[in-house]
Amino acid sequence: MTRSDPPRHDHPDEEVSPESPSFWSFVPIGEYQVPGLPATSAIADAWASFKRLLRKVDQSSLQPARDEAKLRALPEVQLEHLAPPIDPTEPADALDAALYDWLESDHPDWPVRFVVNQPHAHPELLHLWAVRHGAAVIEPPSIEQILDGDLDWLEQWPVDGGSHRFWVLPRLAHCYLRHTDGLKLVRTLLARAEAGELGRGVIGCDSWAWAYLMHLWPVPHPGALTAQAFDGQRLTRLLTHQIQRRPHRRVRFRNASTGHDILSVPSDDTEVHPEIVRLASHTRGNPGTALTYWRRSLRTEPHEEVVEAASEPISGEVFDEEDIWVSARLDEPMLPNEADEDVALVLHALLLHDGLPAALLPTLLPLTHDGCLAILLRLKRARLVTERDERWVVTATGYSSVRSMLAGRDYLTDGF
Amino acid sequence: MNENLASASTKIFREIDLVVIVEIAAIIITAVVLIIAMQRALNWLGQRLYGQRRLTLLALVPLLRLLIGVSAVILIVPLVIEPSLQNMVAVLGTVGIALGFALKDYASSLIAGVVAIGEKPYRNGDWVQIGDHYGEVIHVGMRTVELVTADDDRIAIPHNRLWNDAIVNSNDGKPRLLCVADFYLHPEHDADRVRSMLKDVALTSPYLHLDSPVTVIINERPWGTHYRLKAYPVDSGQQFRFVTDLTVRGKALLTRQGVRFAATAVIPDAGAAA
Numbered sequence: 206m207t208r209s210d211p212p213r214h215d216h217p218d219e220e221v222s223p224e225s226p227s228f229w230s231f232v233p234i235g236e237y238q239v240p241g242l243p244a245t246s247a248i249a250d251a252w253a254s255f256k257r258l259l260r261k262v263d264q265s266s267l268q269p270a271r272d273e274a275k276l277r278a279l280p281e282v283q284l285e286h287l288a289p290p291i292d293p294t295e296p297a298d299a300l301d302a303a304l305y306d307w308l309e310s311d312h313p314d315w316p317v318r319f320v321v322n323q324p325h326a327h328p329e330l331l332h333l334w335a336v337r338h339g340a341a342v343i344e345p346p347s348i349e350q351i352l353d354g355d356l357d358w359l360e361q362w363p364v365d366g367g368s369h370r371f372w373v374l375p376r377l378a379h380c381y382l383r384h385t386d387g388l389k390l391v392r393t394l395l396a397r398a399e400a401g402e403l404g405r406g407v408i409g410c411d412s413w414a415w416a417y418l419m420h421l422w423p424v425p426h427p428g429a430l431t432a433q434a435f436d437g438q439r440l441t442r443l444l445t446h447q448i449q450r451r452p453h454r455r456v457r458f459r460n461a462s463t464g465h466d467i468l469s470v471p472s473d474d475t476e477v478h479p480e481i482v483r484l485a486s487h488t489r490g491n492p493g494t495a496l497t498y499w500r501r502s503l504r505t506e507p508h509e510e511v512v513e514a515a516s517e518p519i520s521g522e523v524f525d526e527e528d529i530w531v532s533a534r535l536d537e538p539m540l541p542n543e544a545d546e547d548v549a550l551v552l553h554a555l556l557l558h559d560g561l562p563a564a565l566l567p568t569l570l571p572l573t574h575d576g577c578l579a580i581l582l583r584l585k586r587a588r589l590v591t592e593r594d595e596r597w598v599v600t601a602t603g604y605s606s607v608r609s610m611l612a613g614r615d616y617l618t619d620g621f
Numbered sequence: 622m623n624e625n626l627a628s629a630s631t632k633i634f635r636e637i638d639l640v641v642i643v644e645i646a647a648i649i650i651t652a653v654v655l656i657i658a659m660q661r662a663l664n665w666l667g668q669r670l671y672g673q674r675r676l677t678l679l680a681l682v683p684l685l686r687l688l689i690g691v692s693a694v695i696l697i698v699p700l701v702i703e704p705s706l707q708n709m710v711a712v713l714g715t716v717g718i719a720l721g722f723a724l725k726d727y728a729s730s731l732i733a734g735v736v737a738i739g740e741k742p743y744r745n746g747d748w749v750q751i752g753d754h755y756g757e758v759i760h761v762g763m764r765t766v767e768l769v770t771a772d773d774d775r776i777a778i779p780h781n782r783l784w785n786d787a788i789v790n791s792n793d794g795k796p797r798l799l800c801v802a803d804f805y806l807h808p809e810h811d812a813d814r815v816r817s818m819l820k821d822v823a824l825t826s827p828y829l830h831l832d833s834p835v836t837v838i839i840n841e842r843p844w845g846t847h848y849r850l851k852a853y854p855v856d857s858g859q860q861f862r863f864v865t866d867l868t869v870r871g872k873a874l875l876t877r878q879g880v881r882f883a884a885t886a887v888i889p890d891a892g893a894a895a
Binding site (some may be wrong): 518569 | 669671672777797856862874
């Protein structure tokens, strides 16, 4: 196994398509490059932000355009074919490549490697990686264990005499609370892990929790890795790769307003469409949120056959074409400018902890239980938060808006 | 003699007819409307921005008002006075003497208002202490600066306090200011542990600006130990909520950890020395 030839443990005989999986790469977090915009798009975006500032709530922008009103969202079955959720196998291959030297070394420089991920980017990656390497998966402590600073939780680590087994802690963000009693456990964990007392392992951490924990534990981590940002080119390749291809069929993603092709699969065209560049920039290179936007923007004609069989071959081996319309409007829930401070506090707490149970919010914030619940329900109605595994989290489509609001008010944000 | 005075006066002042009066009125009305519109627009926009952008925008208000006012005067003066050096010196000197005697304080405040725009001892959005009054600057007028205190009182203070009083500006045009939460503890305790606990109190406050430093200052007093927890909130407007949050959670933590609070009332330093 070489660095340029990452392993594919799950499908060793699978043919590797030209697009996969090189668009995934893990780099030190300092090398993350937020995708930019061409100057004209940047000016257009700045103008749109300014207009939002002048309006109370830009309700009109949430309404579908007349020509798009006739289109309907894609059924789930079709979405699963055209834009399924990210398969963690590919980022796991890239992570293997990035960790190759560390995995192979008997005496690595660091006993622990950190993998920092943005919200919604690749949530299942480390679980898969742990299975692939036979590593023990460490479940996060309970809320009570965190608040009690219960160090017994650290006893479950697979440190057995001299023979250390790999371990993976996928969610460091769930191992602390921003509370005076909620920091002891994570500090002890980091101190012992980085001193090598817990053996060799990989710790996954949400980028927001990472930003906060670096204030609690200000130790340089040059070896911390993150998935490189998905710029327009990478995102095009990801979206192309996601499509489950069928022989002799071309799928065309077309702008619902202009009719221009945004993406065509298969295609010999290597040019990246500006709308995909814009999407990559808007989502700051986060593939998870970009894919969610993409899925939400796909439309199809109502009451018509989606697949139009061509009477004769269109070109080469393509016989059929399938038109998928891409909504020209980004279906994004927006926070009104008047969102009060309590809303900001709740959203910030949710992001710093990678989601929180509602019952815990009054413990962490100077707000009442009813006040927190009312805010959560308001935000849920606005599609900015949702409940997942008994924790309230910021939605993928609301993430950009929430991040932008918190950054504008000088709250701590992640480094991406 | 009277004829000479009359002819000198006609040389200084132009003949003011109805057209000139209308022109002057139009200039004044335009300037006033512009000033009101500009103040309302920038204040309205300022309420929708946060941090440095808000403060920069609000600081423009008095500067733009001064520019509009000066422009209006520049337009009006040639309509009234024959524009020559002698005439200007004569008229401005006369006006200066009149103001100096009759409206000394008012003129002093007006001039101090212009100085305040240049020297910036306070700008809109700053938190300042002038005399016994502490509050946020919400308006820098021609003659006065207006503060809103923590009790929501609106206080107008003449600019001429600049000449003699110290102006304490807590954030000086920046979005953040240092807040201090005081804790008075019984002398028998582990100071190092308490210092760590208080730092955690700050680090876990949702209002804390995490990229700014958190410090704990400890002073031993005759009645116990005085801890000062110093940190910056995300926004200067959160300062009272921030200090309250630090105090509430600091007291709760110290109580849970069995640290006793000083039971004796604070003894003034002078008394302590005696």
